[in-house]
Amino acid sequence: MRLRITIFTLLCLIWTTGLTQQSLPTTEYTLSNGLKLIVREDHRAPIVTVQIWYKVGSSYEHTGITGVSHILEHMLFKGTTKHPDSTFLDTITKLGGSLNAFTSYDYTGYYQSLPKDQLAIALELEADRMRNINFGEEVFETELQVIIEERRLRIDDVPDSLAYERFEAVALTNSTYRHPIIGWPDDLKNATRQESYDWYKMWYAPNNATVVVVGDVDPQEVEKYTKKYFSNIKTSDIPVVFPQQEVVSLGEKRIEVKRPAKLPKLYMGFPVPVLLTAEDKSDIPALTVLASILDGGQSARFAKNLVRGQAVAASGSAGYMPMMRQDHLFVIEAIPKQDKTIKELESAIWQEIVALQETTVSRQELARAKTQFKASDIFKKDSISTQAWEIGALESVGLPWQTSDEFLEDIDKVTAKQVQAVAQKYFSRDSLTVAVLQPIAMQNEES
């Protein structure tokens, strides 16, 4: 498997002469019922990952039913009419692979990574559960308890997850991104089987899904099986989703989150546009580079100035997700060094923001950030799952999969002046939200 020379190898040779490396051969196909299929050939190992992505997630939900996309994701493992109960899961597992699913703000996805000869049956099973899931009241109620345990495990008992949940809900006023993906506790408690079924019927349709296949496959064969199993599924009317862009902030917001914990933590967020929503598209690669100037590795400014130089932070990070459906947040998170206060930490971070606004970043910093993006882009080609994930996530928010290559080129064009300009444009005191995780004493005792 690893001796084969592909076109890709030739592309690598071209890259070494200075060009950007292109993606592996990627084929697109749309069935007459609207199902989109994207196949990327990666012949390094005899494996394949099959993913199906639905354009629905927590940002499609409203209060009262938050968490329903994620609940439904769990219910897709409960069997279909043809493969009832656990036989569905057993069948996939026996094929020999790892499988699971994920729910995010803008999409719900299911993946199976398998030996390549199991491709057909993986597609058959995904086609089956697109329309034919079947579960009773009792199964639903039991699984709901599992999901409530999942919420306890991931959020309720984890001080910084809970603080982030409260932070996001305050930083955003009307955007549906303010709802936790897993759902608010009461919405989970009161969730019903019928709501899940309704949600399923509303969104799970060929014209609201993307099948992504990456691995050691022949695209024609994938197309053949996809047609075979999916083409008799009828198109649905998918509800029109109106934009729910975040209203403009009218002043700084601050909250405290008091939990039994040992370490305080600081969260700072600014509403920012994403590639789909930005009036000026060039702001988006500039914001992405800016995040890297602050936190792209251990030579970036947070490590250099906050952790080492001023030594006010034990850790600090900056996050920005440019490929979402609606405006979201530029988020800074940091933990103060043991003998420093949250106040000292916040003022040091603010100094970093002011520095970005007042002075252009150095040529060396900018070049380093760009080099890191290019290298990471090559490193991520080492994983078929990562490649499939990137394709599926882009397509699911309404961006073509080619966006990742184009975006890399856009990043390469970002200037120091543009970085400064976006820092001035988006990082204002009036749009800032600050959340502080304030530890209260934990009483631990052994018995």
Added chain:
Amino acid sequence: MLPWFKKHPEKVIIGFILVILLPAILVAQHFWPHDGATKSTRVSTEQGLFEIHYWQENGATIAFVPLPELPIVDIHVLFPAGSAYDKETPGLAYLTAQMIGEGTKTQDAQSIYETFENVGAQFSASASRDYAALSLRTLSDNKPLETSMEMLRHLLAETTFEASNFARERNRLLAAIKMREQSAGDMASQAFFEEAYAGHPYATPVTGTQDAVEALTAADLENFFRSYYTKNNAVIAISGDISLHQARKIASDLLEELPIGLADTQIPLVPRAQAKKEHIKFPSTQTHILFGMPAMAKGNPDFFAFSVGNHVLGANPLVSQLFNIVRDQHGLAYSVGSHLITLKQPGPFIINLQTRGNEAKKAMALVEKTLDAYMKNGPSKEEIKDAKANINGRFALGLGSNQAITSHIAMLAFYNLPWDYYETYQDNINAVTKDDIERVFKKYLSVNDFVQVSVGEHAP
């Protein structure tokens, strides 16, 4: 499984000479033949293959897999320098690894990380129980490869533990320890190792304890680094788009300036498990439960039977017996399963779950009932067949990326596993019978001696 020396007699000879004739070696080093002959083995699954080249140099074991498809090189350098060697100061090995990259005789952290990141390379160093690992991922073009290789060599040869860097990194580790203490899951894991390995170096947390870390000095780290990061016990795993010749040069360069070490890297035998129940009261809505005992070391030929058996009981995600009963049938946990962690000395078999406090008793009773039935009856023929199918299917997935291959060959070399481990893996799995599984479960697990640790508001 063959003992190491049968397949690789040169290691024994080199080790012997180093100990007995050390002064002579130091003098003779320039004349020492550096070119341990390269051997190679092909790893083929049903559908494909790659080739592992391996050799010895100055006692170090080096493995290289040519992977020309992507312009990437991965290098992992391992030393027996994990927390098992912490002795009286838990956290020593971890903090030592954490400080690699924070300063050398001639360069500060900023210039070290800039050197890597200017060429897009990613470097990290960390310690676990048995070993410390330095990992470098770089593009294979000349400039990034040479620049980042030179820096990696520099870090191995010239790392220092200067006072202000040390104070800063120790402070950060103390924060990480506090982070651990606010997590019920981490507390449970820490308590489990303390009880299951009482009196053994595996008992203490890898990231250390607050008291011990506060007592550490820069000199302690310096001594630890000089004693354990040495050429004769190094393992280097390289993969990527370079030639064997280049890989040999990289390994030689990395080893060149490392000292020869005399530190004893034996890890004591694990004392017999003693049943114990412990509950730690903790402000969490869920109670975290760990239940198990020390079981099996890396390289044990019974591993394959244990592995298939454990897959049925609790390791096969989403469909194991424990998952089915505790999660699917009763809705008592999101995550529940059984895990075997193999280490140089027997690592633990652990059943773990988290459940709402008031149901902890019920969940634990279900676990015990399932385990008892499994110890008595073992798996069904059908369950064995399905488990093998899943394990064998995962096998190719597990070797599906450069990064995974590099980590796996580093493990082969570090734990002296046979070089045909992957070549024979599926055969070994397929050969497992129901009798084998029942025999090894009885041999390595005695449920009466299990340690049970729980953390939460409510005890099970």
